[in-house]
Amino acid sequence: MDVLDEQALLEALNSTPVVDGRPQDLWADDAVLRRWARKHGGPGDAPAIDWLRTARDVLQTATHGPVPETDLRRILSGVYRLPEIGASDLRWPLHGPPERMLAVELVLAWYDVQERRPGRLRPCCNDECRLFLLDRSRANTARWCSMKTCGNRLKVRRHQERARQAPGT
Numbered sequence: 001m002d003v004l005d006e007q008a009l010l011e012a013l014n015s016t017p018v019v020d021g022r023p024q025d026l027w028a029d030d031a032v033l034r035r036w037a038r039k040h041g042g043p044g045d046a047p048a049i050d051w052l053r054t055a056r057d058v059l060q061t062a063t064h065g066p067v068p069e070t071d072l073r074r075i076l077s078g079v080y081r082l083p084e085i086g087a088s089d090l091r092w093p094l095h096g097p098p099e100r101m102l103a104v105e106l107v108l109a110w111y112d113v114q115e116r117r118p119g120r121l122r123p124c125c126n127d128e129c130r131l132f133l134l135d136r137s138r139a140n141t142a143r144w145c146s147m148k149t150c151g152n153r154l155k156v157r158r159h160q161e162r163a164r165q166a167p168g169t
Helices: 006-013 030-041 044-063 069-076 098-116 147-166
Strands: 121-123 131-136
Touching: 006 044, 006 069, 006 098, 006 131, 030 098, 044 098, 044 121, 069 098, 069 147
Parallel strands: none
Antiparallel strands: 121 131
């Protein structure tokens, strides 16, 4: 199994959006999560999807603040790499409990982004939003998951606040 890509990581992290002011969990439905797991090469059995939910929750917490090391150690426990030599290549596949392997891949994808793009994976600056963004801009100045929704909404709100506080208006 290959390490999940950035898009899969963002899908996982953003699986708990706020819709019409109410928090949602898109992965609360086992069928939805089972489809996501299979799309990314993992099993869709109950233990595997439970581990995926756990990994998602831990990585959301880690992206907001301190890394919950104990929880990550529990996910990664018993996982190792062994070299496999082929006729023309050397591979280092992961080995471990099958029900945790896709969750492990999710954790590895998160660490890969942290290493290759430090500070670029972060929560949206809209306090009412629960989504995450991966800032791919050169200046590393992106603040919102979407300029159309959160960015414009907050800019309008700030403008209205300034207009209310301006003397003589």
